Amino acid sequence: MFTGLIEEIGTMRSIRQKGEALMLTLEASKVLEGVRLGDSIAVNGVCLTVTAYDSRSFTVDVVPQTYRHTNLRQLQVGDPVNLERAMQAGGRFGGHIVQGHVDGCGVIVSRRAEGNAVIFHIEPQQERLLRHIIPQGSVTLDGISLTVAVAGAHSFQVSIIPHTLEATALQWKQAGDTINIETDIIGKYVEHLLSRGHQGQQAQGHRTDRLTTDFLAEHGFL
Template sequence: MFTGLVEEVGRMRSISRQGEAMKLTIGAEVVTRGVALGDSISVNGVCLTVTSYDAASFTADVMPETYRKSSLHLLKPGDSVNLERAMQAGARFGGHIVQGHVDGTGKVIARYVDANAIVFRIEPDTQEQLRYIIPKGSITIDGISLTVVEASNDHFTVSIIPHTLAGTALRLRQPGDTVNLESDIIGKYVDHLLHFRSGTQPAEKPQSKLTADYLTQHGFM
């Protein structure tokens, strides 16, 4: 589990591909401190397993499901990536619960200045992802824990302070770029449980029943 607080911006050293399988070697100095084989590291929001490492880099495999669901297949040697080690028990929880299991990708459709912040407008690649994106809720973008400002039927916005922008690879994202998206896990579990109890599947219900009255009726509030 991660918190969405990026520890370091790493750089892609090499990428090998075999169909929809990949092996990534990433240059890093912070997340490799104390690393061990089998450790989890979030790479642009995707939880990957360390298969080899040295003091200045680590290697991880990307399986076909991850290849298809994330933007990792778009990476090139030299690209910058957001990195975070798995959360330690007892550490400060500065972001929100991030699994590193991305729901899919989205496209940056606008970027503009709002006083001391930069606002990104993002359009998810599927309508289903918007189901779990709510104003003032949490969203993970390329591994960064952010707060949703506005959400509509086809896009959402986030506002980013200079510190976060400077310390992550998000500073490089421009309109047209693809980013990884992971919605708040709590909303996904509650939605699944409500549909399970009602005997329906989420795919059969394009309109969510998650209202305050509905949550109260079913014992969640």
């Protein structure tokens, strides 16, 4: 589990590829403090397992499922990446609940200055992601916990403060670049549970086109 607060910007040292499988070695410093084999580190928002490390770098494997659904396949040697260690129990929860399970990718349509902020306009490559993106809700972009400023029919916008831009690899992102998107876990779970409840009612021949007091009572809301 992560918070979406990036701890440092790492650098891609080497990439070994076999089909849709990758072995990545990344230079880092802070996230290596106390690291052990099997620890989880989010790389551009993707939860990966440390398989080897030394005093200056760590290595992770990327399986085909992750390769196909994230922007890790586009990384090149020398690229900067956002890094965050898994959250410790009892630590400060400064961002929001981030699993490191990327839902899909988006394309940066534009970036523009607005006062002391920079507005990033994002269009998801999978339109289904938009149903979990709401105004002032939480979204994770390349592992960064952000607040949705504008939610449109086909895209959304986030407003980046100077500190976040300076402390993450987002500073190098430009229009046309791809970015990992993880939508809010709470919204996904609520939708899934309600959907399963509706399916169960349909199987029993009940109407499911609207919420009723019986439905709310049955599922513990009343």
